[in-house]
Amino acid sequence: MEVLGIWLSLIGLMYVAYQGFPVIVFAPIFAILAATLQGLPVLPSYTELFMGNAVTYIKAFFPVFLLGAVFGKVMEDTGLAKSIAHAIVEKVGHSNGLLAVVLACMVMTYGGISLFVVVFAIYPFAANLFKEADIPKRLIPGCIATGAFTITMTGIPGTPQIQNIIPTNFYGTNAYAAPVTGIIASIIIFVLCMLWLNFRYRQAKARGEGYGDHKLNEPEGSVDVSNLPNWAVALMPMVVIIVVNYILTFYVQWDPKALESLVKILGKPTPLMAPAVKNLIGIWSLVVSLLLGVLTAIIIGYKSMPKNLTMAKSINAGAIGSLLAIMNTASEVGYGNVIAALPGFKQVANFLLGLKFGGSPLFSEAVTVNVLAGITGSASGGMSIALAAMSKDWLAWANQVGLDPQMLHRIASLASGGLDTLPHNGAVITLLAVCGLTHKDSYFDIFVCATAITVSTGFFMILVHAVTGLV
Numbered sequence: 429m430e431v432l433g434i435w436l437s438l439i440g441l442m443y444v445a446y447q448g449f450p451v452i453v454f455a456p457i458f459a460i461l462a463a464t465l466q467g468l469p470v471l472p473s474y475t476e477l478f479m480g481n482a483v484t485y486i487k488a489f490f491p492v493f494l495l496g497a498v499f500g501k502v503m504e505d506t507g508l509a510k511s512i513a514h515a516i517v518e519k520v521g522h523s524n525g526l527l528a529v530v531l532a533c534m535v536m537t538y539g540g541i542s543l544f545v546v547v548f549a550i551y552p553f554a555a556n557l558f559k560e561a562d563i564p565k566r567l568i569p570g571c572i573a574t575g576a577f578t579i580t581m582t583g584i585p586g587t588p589q590i591q592n593i594i595p596t597n598f599y600g601t602n603a604y605a606a607p608v609t610g611i612i613a614s615i616i617i618f619v620l621c622m623l624w625l626n627f628r629y630r631q632a633k634a635r636g637e638g639y640g641d642h643k644l645n646e647p648e649g650s651v652d653v654s655n656l657p658n659w660a661v662a663l664m665p666m667v668v669i670i671v672v673n674y675i676l677t678f679y680v681q682w683d684p685k686a687l688e689s690l691v692k693i694l695g696k697p698t699p700l701m702a703p704a705v706k707n708l709i710g711i712w713s714l715v716v717s718l719l720l721g722v723l724t725a726i727i728i729g730y731k732s733m734p735k736n737l738t739m740a741k742s743i744n745a746g747a748i749g750s751l752l753a754i755m756n757t758a759s760e761v762g763y764g765n766v767i768a769a770l771p772g773f774k775q776v777a778n779f780l781l782g783l784k785f786g787g788s789p790l791f792s793e794a795v796t797v798n799v800l801a802g803i804t805g806s807a808s809g810g811m812s813i814a815l816a817a818m819s820k821d822w823l824a825w826a827n828q829v830g831l832d833p834q835m836l837h838r839i840a841s842l843a844s845g846g847l848d849t850l851p852h853n854g855a856v857i858t859l860l861a862v863c864g865l866t867h868k869d870s871y872f873d874i875f876v877c878a879t880a881i882t883v884s885t886g887f888f889m890i891l892v893h894a895v896t897g898l899v
Contacts, residue, residue: 433465459766482762495718500542501746506729515659533575539666570873582845596710606838645864676713764813786894802847811844846883
């Protein structure tokens with residue numbers, strides 16, 4: 429009965445997420461439902477257990493969400509993101525339309541621009557490019573998903589996307605964890621996705637299928653690029669983020685006793701203090717990098733702002749947008765911690781920890797993160813629930829078998845970008861809406877590239893590590 433209550437709660441959360449209801453509202457409801465079924469008091473479960481862990485997550489990651497959202501909005505409103513997208517599409521060439529769209533998305537997401545901003549920035553160029561080359565429009569979502577929802581979100585070492593930063597707080601790693609595994613996985617995903625997309629294009633071409641007759645969200649004429657900033661200048665804020673993050677991660681000696689010094693000055697520990705500086709370096713490095721990236725984008729882009737916008741409006745819009753994102757994810761984390769505290773969860777945890785392959789916790793971690801990301805329809809939310817509930821067990825297991833925590837980081841990140849892109853995923857729904865297409869039109873290609881290939885690659889890298897020991 430105890431385990432049944434947990435599964436009923438998970439199914440309920442998945443159902444409301446699929447129906448488009450706000451997780452921020454229903455995560456605490458289903459968490460309290462599960463707690464009540466197992467005899468925990470209702471209000472203490474909410475205020476102390478659910479909210480306590482949600483607030484801990486906000487404390488750790490809100491600066492990353494805030495600065496990332498502001499950076500993306502400034503890059504969008506100043507035209508810097510569009511300039512980069514246009515330049516890549518033009519330079520790769522209209523004869524390589526599929527590759528041009530994928531590369532444009534990869535460059536922008538690795539440079540720190542939110543995948544949601546990338547969708548809006550690249551779509552008008554992709555639509556015009558595909559129409560000119562007579563490539564089926566229904567392939568655009570698959571190309572954008574490949575470029576924005578896969579390797580630059582979870583695989584390539586150093587990516588500033590939140591799915592690569594969350595594990596640093598649990599494992600004391602950094603954004604460049606397990607570089608060899610990350611690079612190999614990224615190459616595999618990229619090659620397989622491009623093979624699939626080109627195969628689908630050849631199939632369509634053989635049937636005589638072209639761009640198609642579309643009416644919804646069709647760009648009216650070519651995109652106006654006359655007032656866009658120079659693409660090389662537009663790249664500078666992204667270069668700043670990448671370079672500064674690398675320098676702060678590998679060349680700056682962070683004081684390992686910084687937290688102790690703070691406690692000594694204040695006379696007591698601060699609320700929700702992290703266990704050690706090593707758990708914060710990944711976040712500190714990215715916060716500083718994003719802040720400098722935002723300032724660079726403002727300096728470069730303020731002159732190209734449209735007359736109906738101001739920098740203040742862009743910053744405000746980015747800041748407000750970050751609130752919903754962090755609160756949704758924090759609610760999912762609070763939910764996960766309530767579930768993890770229930771007596772019935774011990775049976776679930778024992779089952780998951782019993783999933784052994786190669787004598788390490790990697791298989792258990794990959795299955796757990798994938799399943800929870802699929803249930804919640806969120807890469808960051810599913811991974812956060814999994815790590816909050818079981819990272820200590822996986823880390824202890826890793827220490828017993830001599831497994832580098834970097835592998836736990838990279839596999840968790842890769843797994844978060846697997847089953848998250850099921851049909852109810854918010855990014856998938858947004859992508860299809862922006863492109864004016866339906867799940868029936870284009871979801872199959874999204875599934876193959878952003879779900880099937882990425883899930884398979886994550887488990888393949890576990891096998892590679894078991895055989896070779898590569899990190």
